[in-house]
Amino acid sequence: MSSVVKHYLTERQELAESADIAQAWAELEDLYTRKLWHQLTLRLKEFVKSDYFQRSNGLLQLYEKFLSDFEHRINALSLVEIILYVKEDIEDPNAAVEFLERINEKVKDNTEARVLCNTAIGTIKLQQGNLGDVKKLIEETEAMLDTVSSVSFIHAQFFNLCSKFHATTSYADYYRDSLRYLGCVDLVDVSVVDQQERAFRLGIAAILGDGVYNFGELLAHPVLESLKGTENDWLVSLLYAFNSGDIGQFELLKSHWQKQEDLVKNETKLFQKIQLLSVMELTFKRPSTNRSIPFEVIAEAARIPISQVELLVMKALSLGLVKGSIDEISKQVNMTWVQPRVLDLSQIKDMADRLSTWCKSVKETVHSMEDQVPELLA
Known part of the structure; x- marks a missing residue:
């Protein structure tokens, strides 16, 4: 045992504010002396989360005077997990990034550890507003993540970073990455407040996202339950309205969604999207033996004049939402296919x-x- 480590551990035990804390430090010393690196790692991973360090802010000192002495002997991913708590003691963001970059170099042979380290660096840079650096880091890290075979908490950390990055740049990308994030976590580990915020932002992103015409996956996710009984409960009903192309319900909920600035600014876009979804829903509900839909039926469902039906159907065809042909003479559309979707309960019943x-x-x-x-x- 080095003199620095011995002095540090002895000092921590002598200055411990309680017998339990003193015992914790003594246990760390015992595991270190016996060179039980795996057990020491597990104990450290729990110890750094304790209220003791939240009160004392001694995590950086723990690293410099203890962990750094044997960091090369423990699992690289576990090391980075501990480091994520240590870096919270570094107030200067640039210094925190430099610290993480040094750790990143030490774990360069472990892909998962590098992904986790890159994600932490990206989170700090995002808070600083360095979007260019974050984008580059995400692209680099995603390539590494593709080589990891099993899904773990590092995927959740990465997709959470991606969703935060896209929160102000792309509704569709935010929607995709947030669903990926939720697919990697247990909602029990997410606070109710965070669930509600995530659910609300996801709902808005689904409605406004370019190319997002499938709401079933979100509607089936339990995260939406967090909105039940809140002031944003209406958003769930709005999502169901879009999913089924129900323009009547969309207009009934107008008093609610008009309070949201993003939705109000894109009112025309919203109406165009739900019209396309109404065409998809009409096609889906028709029996396979009768996919010929008169212009009048489409015009009624989409709330448009008959003269605009062809243009609406052509747009749906060009977006790949449906397949078929337009019969101008008989004034009907012959549908042969509709884009596969995750169905809600009413659609499954149909x-x-x-x-x-x-x-x-x-x-x-x-x-x-x-x-x-x-x-x-x-």
Whole structure:
């Protein structure tokens, strides 16, 4: 044991504010003396989270006078997990970045550790407003993350950084990365306040995101439950309205969503989007044997004049939301395909009803064939 480490551990035990804290330091000394690096690492990971360090701000000293002595002997990922707490003691953001970059160099042979370290650096740079550096770091880190086979908490940290980066630049990217983040965490570990904020921002991003026409995954996620009974409860109803292309419900909720500046500024865009979703919903609900939709039906669902139906359908076709053809002579649209979506419960019920009808039709056909077989053989 080096003299620096011995003096530090002895001093910590003597100055401990309670017997429990003194015992904790004594346990660390014992594990260090016996060179039980794995057990020492596990104990440190718990100790750095304790209220003791939140009161004393001694984490940086813990690293400099103790952890740095044996950091090369412990798991690189675990080292970075501990370092993430240590860097909170560094008030200067630039100094914190320099500290993390030094650690990053020490764990360069461990991909997961580097991803976690890069994510921490990116978070600090994002707080400083260095968006260019953050974008470059995200691209570099994503390439590394692609080589990691199993999903773990480092994915959650990375996708959380990505969602924060895109929060003010791209609704669609924020929506994608936030769902990825939620897919990597247990909501039990996320505070109710954070759940509500995430759910609200996700809902707004889904509605405003370019190319986002599938709301089923969000509607099925339990994070939306955090909005129930709050002042933003209306957003869940609005999401269901968009998911089913229900323009009537969209207009009924106008008194709520008009209070949101982002939605008000994009009112025309919102209306165009829900019109496209109404075309998708019409196509989805039609039986496979009758996908010919009259212009009048589309005009009524989309709340537009018949003269604008062709333009709306052409836009839906160009975006790949549906496939089919327009029959100008008979004034109808012949749909052959609709973009796959995650369905909500009402849509699943519609599909179940159609499957039931199809099964009944097949049985009737089979019985009809059975009745006619003797006559054919005769």
